Amino acid sequence: MWSAISRWRQRRILSRTAIPDALWLEAAALRPFLAIYDADELSRLREKVVLFLHAKAIVGARGHEVTPLQRVVIAIEACVLVLELDMAFYDGFENVIVYPGEFVPDWEWEDEAGVVHRNDEPMAGEAMPGGPVVLSWPDVAASADWESTGMNLVIHEFAHKIDMRRGEADGCPPLPAGMSQDAWNEALASAYEDFCGRVDRRESTDIDAYAAESPAEFFAVLSEVFFADPLLFRREYRRLYEQFAAFYRQDPAARIRARG
């Protein structure tokens, strides 16, 4: 549990565990959106990655072998979300499970009539309250190329984890003191309604139409856009962008301006 890890213990972990420079640079180069981070942000991100890898096991399933490079890439993307937040957002689960491809989840649910359903749709990723984050490696790898895929699987699933800090994912993470819940709800609801309308009318948008699935998916998809294509987000839904910037305590669009 992060909350139990005192500052000195974190320092001890950091002094004993390091990511070799070559491995760090190779992993960072696979995520072009990091180009807008300054040296100070990158060094703090690297510390969080070390702490994350110390606390979580990233394990392969169905014969998939997780390489050191894959572990660092996954940890970088998970930690980008909490670069300015407490790592306690990731308390309550131990593992990240990596499959060699899409997987069919093994959970069932019962509907109101008592009929038990199984989901047999293959999935690229999954996050459940209190459970592990599950990822398909080819989809994590494809996320390197935002320009052509327009998706970032790791950011998506860890955004769900942050959303789930208050229970079921509903598009509203726990806001810090000083942020207005009403302002968040209002900005989210109006952007979501507008987006669903555009999808219904089959208008083209650079934001993945999957975001119209539910407020929880809207939050997860928009978190991907926030980090990977912040100017797009700010252009389309400025008020919600400002809420995201206040929550994540980062302004990625301003980083692009600062870097010219």
Ligand SMILES: [Zn+2]
């Ligand atoms: Zn999702």
